[in-house]
Amino acid sequence: MPRRLTLPLKIGAFLVTAVVTMALLSLFWLPNDPNAPNFLHRLSPPSPGYPLGTDHLGRDLLARVMAGAQNALYVGLISVGIGLGLGALLGLLGGYLGGRLDRILGFFLEAFYALPPLLLAILFAAILNPGAASSMLAIGLATVPAFYRLARAGVLSVRAQAYVEAAIAQGASSARVMFRHILPQISGSILVQGSLAFAAAILIEAALSYLGLGTQPPTASWGRMLREAQGFLFLSPWPAIWPGICIAVAVLGFNLLGDGLRDYLDPRMK
């Protein structure tokens, strides 16, 4: 069956590109300083000077939303990096080596899977003080079991194939078989899971920042912006609208990209 560029994949790729472009652009150029207050233009609606309006301190919402994209991608990258790196490594080890190590890992991670990221975030916030570090660590560790399961299942199905047996028969070390022969074979499904986990990470980080457990001021984050906007909802809805749209677009983008990639990489599955 030919590989197809499905509609979800196209839309997902487009939305993700838009968010990434916004984040990259914000590294070099911003319409205004996202942290500079302007007390003459507080809570102003969209205008030529401020295309998306301003917040309660008169800060440019467009600049803040762009800087927020940078923050969302940063947090997503680090936390998915933790979850993917640790989870895939443990899954490879457990699935390939098997035996007692596999059983202990499985039991421990299944138990850990029951604890939601919010719970871990509360604990890390209690230890480290609430901040980007504690929330990234919590989200990252909470996603480890999902990557572990996926990698382990992948290893079990690939290990029995002839080319892996051939590699072992040639005397390849366990590490070489795992990383050179098995890992590339299962990297597609891990990539798909990575995209879905990225969407989840952006959503959870926004929730944590909204609660005050994530990114701290003055760093612009979409969740934090919504928290600040709520106090002025009676005066202006604009500060509460844009960050929400950005979160939804980013989460939708990475979700569709993940779904689309799955169909693209494995056309038999549908």
Added chain:
Amino acid sequence: MWGYLLGRLLQALFTLWLAATLAFLALLLVPGDPVQTILGLEASPEAENALREQLGLNQTPPVRYIHWLVQVAQGNLGNSIRYEQPVTELIGARLSVTLPLAFLSLLLATAVALPLGVLAAKQAGRTLDLLLTGLALLGLVLPSFWVGLLLIYLFAVHLGLLPSGGFPGWSSLKVALFHLLLPVVTVALGRAALLTRMIRGSLLEVLAQDYIRTARAKGLSERWVVYKHAMRNAALPIVTVLGLEFAQLLTATVVVETVFGLPGLGTLVLTALEARDYPLIQGIVLVLAAFIVALNLVTDFLYVLLDPRVSYA
């Protein structure tokens, strides 16, 4: 079957132990002196000593750990530093908001998702299905707290129909439900979206099977075929993921409580974090974990009840 359930029970106890241990580590790993972190630098030596005594900090960590596990097993979570009350009492009072909010949301989500999921599955590929799946996807990607804000803006600020937040207590059921309406809708939206997708997907697979064609060929009504024949099998994969769903439900509840300023566990844990009230933080984390674990266990029992074919040796 009993072997399987025993295994699940052991797993649940292990998760609880894990949560208790992580909660213990939270206090142990605080950099520097936790007493000074809690009381600040200005505190008198007497107050510091009293708190050190209360938290058991003058013992070695292993002794404290054993002591903590014994206390937790007995259901004693210590005293809150900020409120100077037993943690269990504080949590108990807040559960009267969190549990109804979670339960009503789940109820509403199920009541909405079941007919919509069935409808989407039966109309698979047609306009109505596309519309419903699109809406469900939207419900999944919209952050609950943002939806809450928009609902507040629309119904409280703009239309002035519903309260923007707060909770007057249960003395009047009508007033209480009035205040819970928007929060319940907010929490339920995301849950309903997920459930609709799961019911649709699961039902679609079952409806394609031979025994369904047989049931239809026998002349059974479509309603009977879908709800009696198909749903029972379609429910299985849904029940397996329901355990994870409870954790998400509790998470959404905790977040939405903050949006609407409801005095539940979520707002309590944020206050506790701000006050560095470690016994209270640990207690809430444990209680939330216990709820998730208990609901997961119920799910496992349900699974066995629903699927008598499989023997779980």
